Amino acid sequence: MRQFYSIGIYFAGFVIKVFALFNSKLKLGVKGRRETFNILESAIQPTDKTFWFHCASLGEYEQGLPVFEELKTKYPDNKVVLSFFSPSGYEVRKNSKIADVVVYLPLDTKANAKRFLDLVHPEYSIFVKYEIWPNFLLEMKKRQLNAILISAVFRPSQTFFKWYGKFMRSSLFAFNHIFTQDANSKVLLNTLDFKAVTVAGDTRFDRVSNQLEVDNTVDFIEQFKGDNICMVFGSSWPDDDKLFMDFINSNGHVKYIIAPHNIKKSYIESLKSQLKLKTICFTEMESQNLSDYNVFILDTIGFLSKVYSYADVVYVGGAAGHTGLHNILEPAIFGSPIIIGKNYDKFPEAKALIDLGGVYSVSSPSAFESVITSLLKDKDLRTKTGQICKDYIENNRGAVIQILNHIRI
Secondary structure (H helix, E strand, O other): OHHHHHHHHHHHHHHHHHHHOOOHHHHHHHHHHHHHHHHHHHHOOOOOOEEEEEEOOHHHHHHHHHHHHHHHHHOOOOEEEEEEOOHHHHHHHOOOOOOOEEEEOOOOOHHHHHHHHHHHOOOEEEEEOOOOOHHHHHHHHHOOOOEEEEEEOOOOOOHHHOOOOHHHHHHHOOOOEEEEOOHHHHHHHHHOOOOOEEEOOOOHHHHHHHHHHOOOOOHHHHHHHOOOOEEEEEEEOHHHHHHHHHHHHHOOOOEEEEEEOOOOHHHHHHHHHHOOOOEEEHHHOOOOOHHHOOEEEOOOOOOHHHHHHHOOEEEEOOOOOOOOOOOOHHHHOOOOOEEEOOOOOOOHHHHHHHHHOOEEEOOOHHHHHHHHHHHHHOHHHHHHHHHHHHHHHHHOOOHHHHHHHHOOO
16 A cells, blocks of 8 residues: 555656646745755754654644744754645745744655655654654654654544555554544544544644733734724635625724735735725835725735734634635634634634634625624623633643653653
8 A cells, every 4th residue: 555655646746746837836845845855965964963843834833833932942952844745834934933944845755755854863753733644654653763743633534544544544653642632533543542642732722822922013003993993804715705895895984904815916906996995905005194094905924913913803714615714713812703604614613612602603794794793883792702712712721731741852
């Protein structure tokens, strides 16, 4: 089975290179992987002690970051190699301060795994959430290297738990320990006779809690909001726009901040064309009196986690369609009531907060209007709902300390 898998990886690599000729994102990944080994050879010496942190993309990086930061502080002499599989993670965090070198993970072939591990020779490796690459993991197991998987979530539908999943199951046993987000994942792993499991929760709770300890002031947002009620739409997609656009255009008494997931110029222009209220973008705001505008489009990255602190109500995108719900914990820590779309089944934090009453799920423009109208009219309801979100974060902290207590160098 391993041979068939490896052949499949080589074939997938060929296909990706072909499609990269027509897709800029894929092209970044292909180009980046071509440079990985050269970067490692110049940055890591055979005598270096190293940590290897691996994330699929930006979301997994944010989950792992509180653990990465603590290890970097505790073991300052260890060099850190941070790898990403996706361009959306690498391109945003290629200058991450927690890493000495940031690279794309090479495709999961036997040869790549051996060469990568020869160069990095990690003293300890930490993978985040879903990152199971069999050839890398089996080579690590062969070399008896220390590795853990954190913030993991497992479901019965995954290959590991199928009759044909023996090869994939074997790769799990390369981990010395797996820290899961929930008890169900632990139960599933136990059915495979994998016993080194701890239900630690989601490290993102610790990550977002740290946001309260930094200065969240954003001068241009303060100028824009003033003393008005403000609603923030975070990481929204076109399917999300359909839910709230009519409401925005019909209710000019509220300040709106839209931080779309896609900040390409063509999409921003399309978004602006749909808005009837006075609108300005981040890239247009120089020398403008922002208080004169009703809608502020954040067509840049890096501000959203701070901007959430100004929200009276938040809409988090991704669940109106099928792109995947974005992080609702970031606004939750600021005590904001949250609205999302209908496709949230794979997100336990969304299910939990809906049950608790801190998050509202809507499936139509009329449903959105009903919920947002109630929240905007009733300050006490906003306060009560937002406090539910904040308490949920505080009650679920602690994953990081459990993970760090396990790591011994």
